[in-house]
Amino acid sequence: MNFKKQIFGFMDMLRFKKLVPNRREALASGSDAPLPQEYRTNELAKKLHPGNMKVELVDIRSLTPDMKEFTFKRIDSRAFPFFRAGQYVSLQGKIGNSYVSRPYSIVSSPREALENKLVLAVEDAGFFSGYLNREAKVGERFIMTEPAGEFHYETLRDQKKIVCIAGGSGITPFLSMAKSMEEGDESYEMILFYGARDEAHLAYKKELDALAEKGLKVIYVLSDEERQGYEHGFVTAELLEKYVDISAVTFFLCGPAAMYAFVQKQLSSYGLPVKAIRKDATCCKNLEMENPRTFTLTVRIRDKVYTIDALENETLLAAMERSGIPAPNKCRAGGCGYCHSKWLSGEYRIAENRDGRREADRKFGCIHPCVTYPMSDMEIDVPPAE
Ligand code: FES
Structure with a gap:
């Protein structure tokens, strides 16, 4: 036993003696090419997180009587970063002497972003959104933040089957999610309930019908109009039960606060966990107050x-x-x-x-x-x- 220890100690000493010459030899045989300025991982990080981007408005089209679609490209001609379907960007500009900005859910799919094309759809409501709908022109330039937000599918948290409920302009993130599913980038099975007051106020109906032919399940719900092939009224628990097993899905909601309260109440008796109902965040507005100080x-x-x-x-x-x-x-x-x-x-x-x-x-x-x-x-x- 002792003998073995002595042998190993001796070998260690020999190795130690050779440490410096070995290192010199390794250094001398190394390449003298300068180190790269950029590593691939840095390039990828820059592509995914470009920070604020300068963008130009390249196309405007009407969707409904009070909603328009806006297509942007990056001025530096680079691709928009890949994102998770359901996320938003904040669009920022200067109107008169005021700075204005608003977060808008992305309509285009993550793959379309890689073609330097990013689409938003905006309802004519509020100062900046009203400006975009009524005054913005093709060629105008804005600042856009990189995509952000938690309103997207998460395999570990959400059920494989998701039920998306859109109210009015709240359809925007779901179009991106439906396209992303169809393009094979997301693994969920999506059922969409889309509520509007009448058929004329259903944005993207043509696109949704085309996606329905490829497997997306869409249920249109009109509150003010009765039409064959459409559900009438609101998205009640009774209507949901007609199409899905409520306790076996994750709900994604996007629309006005009143819709969130209504749907939440409809689902209250099912004892669903908090994570089963996900709501897209809405901007904090002015408080209703007479004579504010x-x-x-x-x-x-x-x-x-x-x-x-x-x-x-x-x-x-x-x-x-x-x-x-x-x-x-x-x-x-x-x-x-x-x-x-x-x-x-x-x-x-x-x-x-x-x-x-x-x-x-x-x-x-x-x-x-x-x-x-x-x-x-x-x-x-x-x-x-x-
Ligand atoms: S802008 Fe997001 S927390 Fe204020």
Whole structure:
């Protein structure tokens, strides 16, 4: 035993003695070509996460009496990043002296994005969406954030069968999800309930009918019109049961808040787990309030200080944009954390069920201006927009 140990110790010493000459030899035999400036993994990361992109509007077409489709291309001619069907981009621009931005679900499929083509569909409602519908022209340029958002299928969390319920313009993420399924990039089986007031307000009907011929199950539900081949009324539990086993699917909802409340109530007696009903986030809007007070909002961005008016019923983000201060934002719903800012003084309230801050952020006085309303004069420290 002892003898063996001695032998091994001796061999180790020999190896140790040769360590330096061996290393020199290896260095001398190595290539003298300079190291690459970019590795493939860095190139891929840049393609998937280009940050903000400059885009040009290349086509506009009407979908319904109050909804239009907008097609964009990147000005640098690169492909849009591949994304998960169901995600959104935030479109940003300057109208007059105000900065404006809105998140919109992507209509095109992830594969179409690789052809430098990204399609959004926008309902004529609100300031920026109204501008796009009525005034935007082909050739106009905007800033677009890279795709983001959690409203997409997740194999580990969701059932193989998914039931998508769209209300009005809420059809947009589901068109992308249906195309992605048809193109073989997603593995779910999708059933779509699409509610609108009448047939004229069904956007993308032709495209959906074409997808239905390839296997997508679509049920149109008209609330104000009775037509053969269409369901009439609203998406009730009774209607859902006619087509699916409610306890064996995951629901994806996109539409107005009233639709979320209605469907949630319809499903309340089934004892479904929280993860079985997924809702796309909606932007935080102005509060309905008679005679809102006006406060002074002091905004610090690096070494600049702005003093502006902020209405009691508008978010701090909306107040900054209205005054021409470019503040970072993406989801405008309290979830992405992109507008994360430091509270310095003053009182505020956060929109109901929109406080997406981490515990540490709450403790150390950070806020999300996209869902925060002033209740007194305030001072905040905001990171610069990209
Ligand atoms: S913009 Fe997403 S949390 Fe404020």
